Amino acid sequence: MRALLILAALLSGCATGDTDRATLKDELKREILAEIGDPSPERTREAGPTGHVEGRVHLQNEGVAGCRVKLVQVLESDRFLGTFEESRRGVEHSTVSEADGHFAFRDVPCGPYRLLWQPAGDSGWIRRLREKPDARVEAGKTSRVADIDLARTPVGTGNP
Numbered sequence: 292m293r294a295l296l297i298l299a300a301l302l303s304g305c306a307t308g309d310t311d312r313a314t315l316k317d318e319l320k321r322e323i324l325a326e327i328g329d330p331s332p333e334r335t336r337e338a339g340p341t342g343h344v345e346g347r348v349h350l351q352n353e354g355v356a357g358c359r360v361k362l363v364q365v366l367e368s369d370r371f372l373g374t375f376e377e378s379r380r381g382v383e384h385s386t387v388s389e390a391d392g393h394f395a396f397r398d399v400p401c402g403p404y405r406l407l408w409q410p411a412g413d414s415g416w417i418r419r420l421r422e423k424p425d426a427r428v429e430a431g432k433t434s435r436v437a438d439i440d441l442a443r444t445p446v447g448t449g450n451p
Contacts, residue, residue, distance in 0.1 A: 354388070355388060355410070357411040358392075
């Protein structure tokens, strides 16, 4: 919030002299760097309650083996830079789908998560285009995510 106020002062012209602007710019830079310097994802993992996430990858209703699946914690923030979600990713967990297409994440810290997948032979990660988390892990419970249907063409990759 403080970074927003400093930025507003700079943009509104409240700073009259060059030294005032330079001071405000330095202060804004320190605030932004302090927010970017949040604890790394490795340090956000705390010992606490955990749950499980399960799902299935299929193509024409046949399970697909070898699809990489990633579960990424969504960090909720009330800070200015927290609005830029891509810079606020938390702990990541990954697995590979089994022969029947099923995948599971065990003992995942509680909270909201996004699901990404990468079919065998592909180089890019795919995720559902939605604002809400794909899974919400609750203590001692198993969260079932919607099936991943590889027959669906990801947004932006179809032919015109």
